Amino acid sequence: MSAFFAHLDYATGGLWPYIVVIFVGFLPSEIWRWVAVFLVKGLSEDSEILVWVRAVATALMAGVVAKLLLSPNGALAVVPALWRWGALAGGFVAYFAVRRSIVAGVFIGEALLVLVGYLAQH
Amino acid sequence: MSPWRHVWAGIRAAMGMPSFMLMCSLVGVGGLCRDIGYPMGAGVLSTMLIWAGPGQMVLFGSIAAGVALPAVAIAVSLSSIRFVPMSMTLLSLLQEAPEPASEGRAAKRGTPTWLMLILAHYVAATAWVEGTRRLPLMPRETRIPFYLGFCNTVMGAATLATGIGYYLIAELPPALAAGLLFTSPMYFTVALAAGARRAIDWLAIILGFGTAPIIAALAPPGLDLLFGGVGMGTLAYLIHRLIRARAEAA
Numbered sequence: 001m002s003a004f005f006a007h008l009d010y011a012t013g014g015l016w017p018y019i020v021v022i023f024v025g026f027l028p029s030e031i032w033r034w035v036a037v038f039l040v041k042g043l044s045e046d047s048e049i050l051v052w053v054r055a056v057a058t059a060l061m062a063g064v065v066a067k068l069l070l071s072p073n074g075a076l077a078v079v080p081a082l083w084r085w086g087a088l089a090g091g092f093v094a095y096f097a098v099r100r101s102i103v104a105g106v107f108i109g110e111a112l113l114v115l116v117g118y119l120a121q122h
Numbered sequence: 123m124s125p126w127r128h129v130w131a132g133i134r135a136a137m138g139m140p141s142f143m144l145m146c147s148l149v150g151v152g153g154l155c156r157d158i159g160y161p162m163g164a165g166v167l168s169t170m171l172i173w174a175g176p177g178q179m180v181l182f183g184s185i186a187a188g189v190a191l192p193a194v195a196i197a198v199s200l201s202s203i204r205f206v207p208m209s210m211t212l213l214s215l216l217q218e219a220p221e222p223a224s225e226g227r228a229a230k231r232g233t234p235t236w237l238m239l240i241l242a243h244y245v246a247a248t249a250w251v252e253g254t255r256r257l258p259l260m261p262r263e264t265r266i267p268f269y270l271g272f273c274n275t276v277m278g279a280a281t282l283a284t285g286i287g288y289y290l291i292a293e294l295p296p297a298l299a300a301g302l303l304f305t306s307p308m309y310f311t312v313a314l315a316a317g318a319r320r321a322i323d324w325l326a327i328i329l330g331f332g333t334a335p336i337i338a339a340l341a342p343p344g345l346d347l348l349f350g351g352v353g354m355g356t357l358a359y360l361i362h363r364l365i366r367a368r369a370e371a372a
Contacts, residue, residue, distance in 0.1 A: 058318075
């Protein structure tokens with residue numbers, strides 16, 4: 001199979017990466033946004049089903065955040081796990097401490113992480 | 123009244139933290155794209171078309187690992203199923219329902235499907251956390267221009283960052299590179315807290331976050347987010363129903 005794709009790569013010249021992005025990346029992903037358009041038609045934002053859908057979306061978002069820290073890719077893996085969670089908790093506390101400021105939460109969490117990452121390397 | 127005032131309000135809301143955060147996380151995608159020998163344009167196109175950091179990382183990361191392309195397409199698609207509930211919540215806040223003609227007012231046709239498809243394309247984590255937090259407080263006719271101003275600004279910033287990251291990421295010291303990747307989990311954590319208005323929101327956040335390690339260990343690979351989201355979101359909803367029923371009975 002990979003030989004087949006190698007031939008396609010050759011036959012399409014320099015455009016192969018763009019074809020991959022469109023057919024392997026864009027379309028398999030975009031289809032779910034289209035599904036949502038047809039499911040949401042005529043639903044009011046206050047409807048009971050959307051209360052449930054919103055709870056699912058919120059739990060998904062929280063899961064995405066946890067996953068980014070649980071199995072970090074690339075450079076973030078340099079920082080030991082306990083410290084990743086520590087920096088996240090620090091930023092979260094800072095958000096509430098500094099009058100619910102998103103900017104303060106992000107920058108303080110970020111500063112903690114970069115500091116620990118630097119110390120872990122030296 | 124001109125819609126451009128609301129477009130501008132959206133642009134202003136996007137500048138600052140949302141754009142900064144997206145730039146930090148898309149810089150890494152540019153680097154991944156370079157690692158597999160794809161041209162810079164392919165990375166930039168992936169940001170504009172896929173518009174999902176995790177999906178782009180799955181795409182370039184799996185290609186780097188030598189996974190066959192049909193399997194890569196399935197993995198990307200699985201990572202994007204979360205757009206169904208996310209787009210439904212956002213689109214419900216944006217769409218205008220058709221209205222029959224009433225005294226002195228012509229009938230309204232409601233938001234056309236082509237526009238809904240365009241609006242849906244911009245749905246991703248950033249638009250979701252900012253949109254669910256800000257849109258309910260705004261008059262309905264101002265929401266779509268605000269949303270388009272916001273989304274096009276963050277997408278422009280992210281696209282620029284993908285191109286910059288393509289050339290720059292390898293030059294960064296490791297601690298700073300780790301900091302770049304940390305921006306998005308940190309931002310989403312505080313932005314989710316900022317957007318949580320009711321008990322059900324907090325329940326969903328705490329359950330989704332807290333059970334993630336267990337679900338990641340038990341669920342089949344690639345399906346952990348979906349299982350966790352549907353399972354914990356439904357649990358949060360059921361608890362919310364239970365609390366409401368008790369409050370009504372009392």
